[in-house]
Amino acid sequence: MTHKEEKIGIIYHPDYLIHSHAQHPERKERLEFINAALQENLILDKIVRIDPLPAAIEDVALIHDRKYIQSIEEACQSGRGFLDMDTYIVPDSYRVALLSAGGVLTGLKAILDQGNEGLNKAFVFNRPPGHHAEYNQAMGFCLFNNVAVAAAVAKRDYGFKRIAIVDWDVHHGNGTQHSFEEDPEVLFISTHQSPAFPGTGQVNETGRGRGKGFNINIPLPPGTGDSEYQKAFERIIIPILDQYKPELLLISAGQDAYHRDPLAGMAMTEAGYKYMAETLAAAASRWCNGKMLLCLEGGYHLQGQAGIIVQVLNALGKWGLDQPAKDQDREPAGHILNRLEQVIQAQKEFWDL
Numbered sequence: 001m002t003h004k005e006e007k008i009g010i011i012y013h014p015d016y017l018i019h020s021h022a023q024h025p026e027r028k029e030r031l032e033f034i035n036a037a038l039q040e041n042l043i044l045d046k047i048v049r050i051d052p053l054p055a056a057i058e059d060v061a062l063i064h065d066r067k068y069i070q071s072i073e074e075a076c077q078s079g080r081g082f083l084d085m086d087t088y089i090v091p092d093s094y095r096v097a098l099l100s101a102g103g104v105l106t107g108l109k110a111i112l113d114q115g116n117e118g119l120n121k122a123f124v125f126n127r128p129p130g131h132h133a134e135y136n137q138a139m140g141f142c143l144f145n146n147v148a149v150a151a152a153v154a155k156r157d158y159g160f161k162r163i164a165i166v167d168w169d170v171h172h173g174n175g176t177q178h179s180f181e182e183d184p185e186v187l188f189i190s191t192h193q194s195p196a197f198p199g200t201g202q203v204n205e206t207g208r209g210r211g212k213g214f215n216i217n218i219p220l221p222p223g224t225g226d227s228e229y230q231k232a233f234e235r236i237i238i239p240i241l242d243q244y245k246p247e248l249l250l251i252s253a254g255q256d257a258y259h260r261d262p263l264a265g266m267a268m269t270e271a272g273y274k275y276m277a278e279t280l281a282a283a284a285s286r287w288c289n290g291k292m293l294l295c296l297e298g299g300y301h302l303q304g305q306a307g308i309i310v311q312v313l314n315a316l317g318k319w320g321l322d323q324p325a326k327d328q329d330r331e332p333a334g335h336i337l338n339r340l341e342q343v344i345q346a347q348k349e350f351w352d353l
């Protein structure tokens with residue numbers, strides 16, 4: 001069976017390189033390596049480049065305290081520095097962070113509004129990342145929670161009642177969970193290493209109030225690889241998505257579960273990431289007319305992340321590029337399957353698993 005190739009929207013701006021710090025893992029080279037990989041793999045004719053617009057304050061204020069937003073602006077006016085142990089700013093960081101959140105909003109419009117040749121999918125190559133940013137706190141290299149702002153704007157402007165956010169970054173998306181913990185209109189599903197930063201994301205955090213049952217945490221031990229991630233998708237993520245029937249699928253795409261990532265200890269390969277992208281794209285075809293928006297979160301092995309992104313785009317666009325080397329074909333490890341079983345037990349109350 002052959003599938004028709006799809007063009008994928010890419011939202012990128014050179015100003016995303018301005019927020020950077022030479023001694024920090026979350027630095028501009030992350031995007032430079034992605035740009036180089038797009039060129040080397042000769043896929044520039046398969047993508048549609050879209051310029052991002054900055055987010056409006058009122059959009060960011062759907063997720064963040066206005067006083068916090070202002071405090072970021074003021075901190076940047078006074079120069080370079082750190083807002084906490086991990087999270088740096090430079091004088092332009094406020095402006096770039098608005099452009100980063102705005103990139104995801106631009107991506108949203110690109111796939112949901114008419115025009116753009118019927119584009120269904122887009123990937124936002126934005127920085128700084130967002131999923132750790134809380135209502136009134138910068139955290140974990142993140143200033144504004146880009147994906148959360150996009151989900152809130154999608155509710156407000158498009159009237160969606162069922163938005164799914166899948167966060168495959170190796171760290172728990174604490175800010176995103178907290179933004180929608182009480183909201184059944186946004187389903188949050190996160191795979192992450194545990195124990196690891198930021199320490200949240202336990203199995204029993206299943207949502208609160210009206211949002212009970214709409215928060216799915218899948219904490220996994222160091223060493224989890226392609227075969228176990230695949231089990232998590234087959235047994236938990238895809239069945240829940242198929243029951244929720246999202247109208248829009250957003251992905252917090254962090255490539256730091258890669259086996260050579262310097263900040264984490266997982267064992268994923270390019271093939272595993274390609275599998276996740278393919279599987280989620282298939283779910284998007286079933287439930288959201290193929291609409292799927294990915295935004296960059298973490299991923300600190302420069303070459304590794306760039307290779308993964310080429311394969312993710314390949315999967316989304318059905319371009320048939322050379323396949324990545326297959327996983328070790330290792331059987332899923334028993335102690336990791338036990339972790340999945342714990343998630344299933346915690347979620348059975350809400351979902352048919």
Ligand SMILES: [Zn+2]
Nearest residue numbers: 169170171298
């Ligand atoms: Zn991360």
